[in-house]
Amino acid sequence: MTVPFLPTLSTFFIVLSAVLVAVGWWLIRQRRIEAHKKTMLAAGVSALLFFIIYLSRTVFIGNTSFGGPDSLKIYYTVFLVFHIFLATVGAVFGLVSIWTGLKEVLPRHRKIGPVTSIIWFFTAITGVAVYLLLYVFYKGGETTSVFRAILGY
Numbered sequence: 001m002t003v004p005f006l007p008t009l010s011t012f013f014i015v016l017s018a019v020l021v022a023v024g025w026w027l028i029r030q031r032r033i034e035a036h037k038k039t040m041l042a043a044g045v046s047a048l049l050f051f052i053i054y055l056s057r058t059v060f061i062g063n064t065s066f067g068g069p070d071s072l073k074i075y076y077t078v079f080l081v082f083h084i085f086l087a088t089v090g091a092v093f094g095l096v097s098i099w100t101g102l103k104e105v106l107p108r109h110r111k112i113g114p115v116t117s118i119i120w121f122f123t124a125i126t127g128v129a130v131y132l133l134l135y136v137f138y139k140g141g142e143t144t145s146v147f148r149a150i151l152g153y
């Protein structure tokens, strides 16, 4: 079985980011503030790497359509939209969590931190599910890029 390199790499970074958030949460429960900060910033970098890879692939290579049976397409699409929704909300909450953490707005940080972490866990789990559905369980459909679509080459 062969899987495409860039989607595999970007999915790896989402999973790594979620694992780092889990470790960061565990660290703060041990009151290890500096280690918590470093681990959460590393989780942010990992999420950013995911986003950069995903975005460059979308622009330069394209998005791949679902290659499974037509009867499953609607469920896949709804699930994909749900995942994108979680990722977007998670990114906004992530930025607010990093901001409140660095600025030491701690009462708010303590409230939003666990919510961000849980949203991020679900983002990673649904992201892996999308990856499996798109490239592993079924063979990916057509890939079309914004550039190719516009320039027609």
Ligand code: HEM
Residues within 6 Å of the ligand: 021, 024, 025, 028, 029, 033, 036, 037, 038, 040, 041, 094, 097, 098, 101, 102, 106, 109, 110, 111, 113, 114, 116, 117, 120
């Ligand atoms: C990068 C900068 C960050 C700094 C400097 C920072 C700092 C802190 C500090 C000092 C606390 C302890 C608050 C207290 O109990 O007084 C804390 C708690 C916490 N932070 Fe962060 N944090 C950062 C990023 C994040 C991020 C990005 C997340 C989530 C993805 C997060 C999740 C949490 C959680 C879950 C708690 C424990 C809340 C509780 O149960 O009381 N932190 N953080």
